[in-house]
Amino acid sequence: MSLQQEEAAAGQITADAARVYEAFFVPALFGQFAPWLVEAAGIRGGGRVLDVATGTGVVARAALKRGASVTAVDLNDGMLSVARELAPQVHFEQAPAETLPFEDQAFDAVTCQFALMFFADRVQALREMARVCHPGGHVAVSVFAPWEDSPGYCDLIPMLADIMGPEAAEALKAPFCLGGAGALESLLAAAGLDTATLSPKTGQIRHASLDGWLETEIGGWTLAGAATPRIMADLKAAAAERLGKYCNADGTVSFEAPAIFAVATV
Template identity: 45%
Template sequence: MNYSLSDEALLAAKAYEELHVPALFRQFAPIVVSTAQISSGHRVLDVACGTGILARTVAATVTEPGSVTGLDLSPGMLAMARQLAPSIDWQLGSAESLPFADNSFDAVVSQFGLMFFQDRRSALKEMMRVLTPGGRLVVAVWDALVNSQAYPDEVDMLQRLAGQAAADALRAPFVLGNPDHVSELLSDAGAALVEIVTHDGTARFPDIQTMVEADLRGWLPVMGVQLHETQIALILNEAETVLSKYKVAGGQVEFTAPALIASGVKV
């Protein structure tokens, strides 16, 4: 199926895959797969799959007659996902209205997408609906902003230099960093045996410029915020001072980036 894609959407997806995935997202995919107890022959759905790092990790475990399906609202993200793993079934669609029959999947997973759903409760109920009895739902979300290193400093910098919209775009991934709230969401959706585990991940970027450009050119455009090149240059210059304390040997940037891994079972 062909989708109409803008150059901006494709560039944002490319930046997301090349910058954010290796620095942040890849490390959590095996944890989600393990928590979901995915094994050979399982049918697995990845909701809000993005460019597909979690679905690709699942595909390394699942074999026929099992299958992996990735679903996302962004044609740009799906175009990149298809390039990287054409054998996976990539579908355009909304988490709040999954285009699948009841009891279609042995496991449903979602990594760092729940924060952005228009109706989180409806989306989780849909994910439970398509799950087979006894199947597991596993959702990863970022811990609270205050528990992350570096990002609170970057948010403050964006607030000063780029304004509220840019700062809010960077705050957005952290809005579900409350274990009690996430547990309540899963329970309300019908999940049993709900468990929330914090995993202290580590963000690793080659340097400060790469880290900040990943947000300015990769993340902010995904959130609908486009900055002028003059703004970007100003922010990158300021970031060398603001984020200098997170530099390690060789000029690399490393800091703690904790995530909550939430799981539940359909009974």
């Protein structure tokens, strides 16, 4: 596996890719889930919130809108550089989820949106989230359903395998790896959060066009450095036949994004 593919599997992206992520992925997908997760975590005005693996800070910003005092961490410099520009009111730190640099019970709620799958030690990360959460507070995490059950991706990933190779396809599968039956439950139980309530949540992915979908998916995520202009041209050429069913009459693209929310009271 190349360095770029290793970074992709670990969720690492450049600052340029982070800007594409914020400009296109957030409105296309992640932005709608952020207020839902904040609501699920019971975040209210005056509360102290920690957002773990904040990315470009979409959940942190949603918590700010609820009047919370927000701290956020991420391991990725590229993401944090964009997050700090967009929300200077948030206290951002570079830190791994497995060793959060905060005292016990420092926060009233802890959130983690679509990032648990990228942690080196997922159980330890969940334990850390529980450790820094005040008794009676909530730890709220979200993961995607399996890629095979996710419209759009169930067709995009095989196309990517054919054109970019199996390693690239595996990298794009990474965000979906905790959606299978029992996967998230077992992690929560191992972390002492076995009383968590799990519930399905379905969003909508929207892109301006097939080309826009591919440019966002590749350029705004972990494969940005691996997709040459020739590869992008080949992907776009294949998209009409293999992904055309997701196109609307006006040329826009939309499909459902099934996810799972887990909320535990500490």
